[in-house]
Amino acid sequence: DAKTTQPPSMDCAEGRAANLPCNHSTISGNEYVYWYRQIHSQGPQYIIHGLKNNETNEMASLIITEDRKSSTLILPHATLRDTAVYYCIVRAQGDTGTASKLTFGTGTRLQVTL
């Protein structure tokens, strides 16, 4: 799996958009970009994933650059409950019988403040 680089920490004011960057310059053509977050001592929560097109769901938006070497996770209106460690992971998505692990780095610790 390709390696990702994320800033160790970021701050965001409540109600503002939180933009979390991720670099994955060695990503392969069949590798997806996944985002998870982990609130203190809980299991990681799946947020969103994408291959090359921008994606949006009820939680967040994922913007992937055209060369796919970097991406940004956007939380449009951050709340205090969004304070967590956010992990950007690149991962091949194979067929039914393929094993595929998630390789977690150290992530970005997002602190949302009043």
Next chain:
Amino acid sequence: DAGVTQSPTHLIKTRGQQVTLRCSPISGHKSVSWYQQVLGQGPQFIFQYYEKEERGRGNFPDRFSARQFPNYSSELNVNALLLGDSALYLCASSLFGADTQYFGPGTRLTVL
């Protein structure tokens, strides 16, 4: 629908003992993966099972073993516990091995 469930929530053992952790996947999911998360680090992959067969193994000693049952639930066993095995053990389920993984709340293991 119920998410991934894990039991027990917390566990305290002493060095040299053996422990069994349990995981029930989301209904319809046939793959279970196990991860270990030591304090201050990201989760590390231990095993992945799909259709009751081991499909992947991380860099963990043979003291770690797992199995998946016909109902797709899974157990993780750790023998001869060391202090360094103290961690949050996470189970994730997915439709198949390479699909999106959804995590349970974890089992916090403390080895004294």
